[in-house]
Amino acid sequence: MSNRPSDIEAEQYLRLAIDLAPGNASHYANFAFLLDADGRRDEAEYYYREAVTREANSPGYRLILADFLANSPTAEHIAEAKAIYLDVLTLLPTHHAAWSNLGALLFKTGYISAAQTAYTAAIAYCPGDATLHASLARIALYLENLDIAKKHFLHAIALDPALAEAHQGLACIFHRQNQEMEAQFHRDKGFGSTPIVTLPWHGRNRPRPLLILTSAMEGNIPWRLLVDQDVYQSTIATVEYLERPQQLDLATYSLIFNAIGDADLCRSALETAECLLAKMPSPAINAPAAVLCTGRLENSLRLSRLPGVTTPRMIPVSKTDIDSGLCLQRLTRNGWNFPLLLRAPGFHGGNHFVRAESPDVLRQAAHGLPGENLLAVEWLDAGDEDARFRKYRVMIIDGVLYPLHMAISTQWKVHYFSSDMKDSLPYREQEQAFLQDFTAALGASAVSGLQQVAQTLGLDYCGIDFGLDSSGRVLLYEANATMAIVPPDHDPCWDYKRISIDNALAAVKAMFAKRMSLQV
8 A cells, every 4th residue: 555645645535525425426436546556456446336336327437447347367357348348339339438448458358350340430439539540550550451550550640740659650560661761760759759668557566667678670579468467567668769878777677578589670779788787686588698699690500500400591692792693603602502582681470581493583582672681591391292381389488498389381481370270170180289299299309409499599588480301300490589479369269279378478477477586
């Protein structure tokens, strides 16, 4: 409980107001706000409910209760919040705040399509709200619908030119579209004025302050599902826009999490974070120095030395050398053969990553990629006799391997979202076998190789994407900290996956709790 005299006096006043006017719902709601802000959620819930009881027909008090329940970690409260939002909308179908808050809850709980519908309805009833357009754009960006996302982010900025979230979203889109000048403009607008943001806290008792270091680029760990927000109050610092280290008093934080994960795209940010944390008595989760060693080229060299692991050879190349033929001469001299791969560094999700079957296709493909400098990547054929490709993902959390997913596709560039998993029960059965006993599915030699990769990387949180060759060796595609733990949608066909996702998320939260106890 807070000891501030103003809070004590406010509590005394509100208790007296309730005693004098026990039928006044506003007194109960105001007292609930006070208790909620003080972390006394059980007491707050009682008074929120009492306010609704006294004005059962008021959409406003129902909405307040739903917003409170929506920030609860319990599934029962989440379900009740959804039901209350829907009740409010039954009474008032044009209530844009109810549509908006329902959309936020649906998005948070993985009902992406339903969240999109809710935000669309909110905009229909309140088209001049910039934050609604930004929220709908954020969902479109999540779904890789860049044109729709850009449209709504731009509309949001037209309504509110200073809206940071919209500028940040546009920076992502322009970066992916290789329009770096526009991307940098929106980064400056989105992060320059607010490099440090502390999120609202809705937990119980007292929060543990957590500092999360991030980059203004797209190379961050997707961290929101990893942090127990009922325990920690998160402050996000965008390191490129910190004018001076004194802006952060590191001693005030119970724990520091370096969420900058891409060593190719965010090298400057990682170096800044490393300097920032140099005088810390205890290391941060995912030390920047360890992340800096996980660039694609460096990984291909140091991890290739591990027994049981094959990494593709990589060579930095330029478009100029590709056009002149010097690149092809160099590759041929080193024993490279077609097909081979080209990728632009600093992109994920298969963006700007192509396969070339011949010298002519190589030149054409190079000019479709952003930037002058590229990576030529050796083709490792992981296809089976039926030309199906499998890509496995294993997470490394506090030194332990956690199987996350296995995707099967007839396309060489395998991504779970574009694979054939949803349409094939046999494929899902193979994935289920992998998740239930990944040692049996992969073989002891492959698991040993993965464990050695984990030890070499030295990261607290990261992932490995890989295939297997015909002899059971690990064909390592990627190993870094940017990999996400993404729960599947709510289709029952994915029920077999949920325990693996839950186990990985629980392991991350347990690691945070353990590190916090060591540093306090």
